Amino acid sequence: MKEVLFMTVAVVGVGYTDFRSTTPDVSFKEQMFEAAAKAYQDAGVHPRKDIGSFITGAEDYWEGYSIFDEFVPDQLGATLRPVCTISGDGLQALLTGAMQVKTGLMDVVAVESHSAASDLLSFHGIVSHGLDPVYNRNMNVNPFFVAGLEMRKYLSETKASREQCARVVTKNKLNAMDNPLAAYPAVMSIEEVMKSEMVSNPLTRRDISPLADGAIVMVLASEKKAKELSENPIWLKGMSWISETPWLESRDWSDATYARLSSEKAFKMADITNPQKQLDLVEVDDWFSYKELQHLEAIGVCEKGQAGKLLEQGQFDRDGDTPVNVSGGRLGAGNLLEASSLQSVLECVIQLRGHAGKRQIKGAHTAAAQSWRGVPTATGSMLVLSNEK
Amino acid sequence: MSEKMKEVPGIYLRDAELKAEDAITFKWRPNAKYAWSGGIAYSRYLAELKNGRIIGRACRECGRILVPPRMFCDTCFRATDEWVYVKDTGTINTYSVSYLDADANRIKEPILVAVIDLDGASEGIGILHYVDPKVDPKDLHIGMKLKAVWKPEKERIGSVTDIAYFEPLKEG
Structure with missing residues (x-):
């Protein structure tokens, strides 16, 4: 692949709803409209004349609609305009938008992702549908067994402890206390996480991020615009995105290889040679507690097997050397399904603008947002952002 | 096919062979259940149908009255402004006569469907619904005037089907 050395695309507007455990009062369209209207206002653009293309990151099965892209134009101001849905997470949609700008095809692009998780009556059934139909589905096990298998291998190889995983949960929920958008802020004890019901040993209920609803829209623009x-x-x-083999029977259960490879590529583009020193904050996927530790090692913030110890020493706290998931992540802000990766980008943008209020990381000028699409996938992306061109 | 392959080798499996388990098959019943939040627009529209009325939303900027109602105008990209009742009479915009049901079974009595521009809504805006099955399909035409036939109040549940169908409007 030809190396693209300089990215000249910027986020110029962000809009969002708050994140909530349930939203019976508004439809997903009404949530999207709120986020879009705020993003366009923030960017100072009108979608009917200033935005060239509209991209959503969505999965038909989460929505309960086939051909979901047909259901998005109205509320984004995108009717009679180029629209597409990326069947992936919000970060993959954003990267697609960045390419449309980078190639010169578009000057301004809107990117959207949302979660209407509270509309799902069979969340586990939908996740199970992602398993291989011949080899895996008929075992009739709750799909979180995939996370249990991975957590076991990760803990075994790194000697990280369940207590360290529990500390990820308490840290992120505490961080969420200062994020007014967050759905699940809490001051929770490590003991409470450790003693919660076992789901798929060693994974407990509190190791799993709780689902939330919400919508996020971002406006991207060319350098000139x-x-x-x-x-x-x-x-x-x-930026980069990577998919590993889908086989549960033959994947690397210990390392998040998709995270390692996507970060290597993205860091090369961004001229990041020492992520621990050069990144002022990092938002990594924490769908499950152990994933934060695994992802931090995979992207090179620390050596393999060190994340748990560094977490205990406070290095990933908001006032630590590398603040991790200051937003609260999926565990604290809420699991927004495909939109959580945009939530990570949103936190980076707010921090790099210096608009994060009580949770502001002083002097932040470079940040990274890393995503994972959840079980049973081995797919993830990485984006590096900076307030300096 | 190709130069080398003039026909597909092997045999096609027939439905009976699959059912007889001569072939290895796997069955999976997807568990995909949803309960969509109605939100503001759906909820009001359905509540009004239960009341025997059709309601839309007006956009002051473009002047259109949208049915079914939406809380945003897709043309102007702004919040719509007010609730407006429209009439339960209208004009056929387009229609079709379906000889298949939802499972693609051939049916003897065809289903008549039409998009009906409602009186009081803006041009080209209305409701998708049945036409009275007693109407001879040959008599249907674009521009035909229709009126809603509502189910009795006790049978209405807050659904588009609270209107049983649309029937030809009797003149006078």
Whole structure:
């Protein structure tokens, strides 16, 4: 693949709903409209004349609609305009938008992702549908067994402890206390996490991020447009996305290889040679508690087997050397399904703008958002952002 | 096919062979259940149907009255402004006569469906519904005037089917 050395695409607007455990009062369309209207206002653009293309990151099965892209134009201001849905997470949609801008096809692109998780009556049934129909589905086990298998292998190889995993939960829920958007802030004890019901040993109920509803929209712009539109554009410096083999029978259960490879590529583009020193904050996927530790090692913030210890020493706290999931992540802000990766990007943008209020990381100018699509996938992305071009 | 392969080798499996388990098969019943939040627009529309009325939303900028109602205008990209009742009479925009049911079974009595521009809504905006099955399909035409036939109040549940069907509007 030809190396693209310089990214010249910026986030110039963000809009979002708050994240809630349930939203019986609004439809997903009404949530999307709220987020879109705020993002366009933030960017100073009108979708009917200023935005060239609209991209959503969504999965038909989460929505309960076939051909879901047909159900998005109205509430984004996108009717009679180029629209597409990326069947992936919000970060993959954002990267698609960045490519449309980078190639010169579009000057301004809107990217959306949302979660209507509370509309799902059979969340586990939908996840099970992602298993191989011939070899895996007929075992009739709750699909979180995949996380149990992975957590076991990760803990065994790294000698990380269940207590360290529990500490990820308490840290992220505590971080969420200062994120007004978060659905699940809490001051929770490590003991409470450790003593929660076993789901798929060693994974407990509290190791699993709780589902939430919400919508996020971002406006991307070319360098020229970004400078016209925004006083504080946040530049995309490096990006990549990787899928591993889908086989449960023969994947690497210990390392998050998708995270390692996507971060290597994205960091090369962004000229990040020492992530621990150069990244002022990191948002990594924490669908399950152990995933945060595994992802931090995979992206090179620390050596394999060190994340648990460094967590205990406070290095990943908000006031630590590398603050991790200051937003609260999926565990604290809520599991927004495909939209959680955009939630990670959103936190980076808010921090790099210096707008994070009580949870602001002082002097932050480079941040990374890493995503994973959840069980049973081995797919993830990485995006590096900076407030300096 | 190709130069080398003039026909597909092997035999096609027939339905009877699959059912007789001559072939190895796997069955899976997807568990995909949803309960969509109605939100503001759906909820009001359905509640009003239960009341025997059809309601839309008006956008002051473009002046259109949207049915079914939406809380945002897709043309102007702004919040719509007010609730407006429209009439339960209208004009056929387009129609079709279906000889298959939802499971693709051939049916003797065809189902008549039409998009009906409602009086009081903006041009080209209305409701998708049945036409009275007693109507001879040959008599259907674009531009035909229709009126809603509502189910009795006790049978209405807050659904588009609270209107049984639309029947030709009797003149006078």
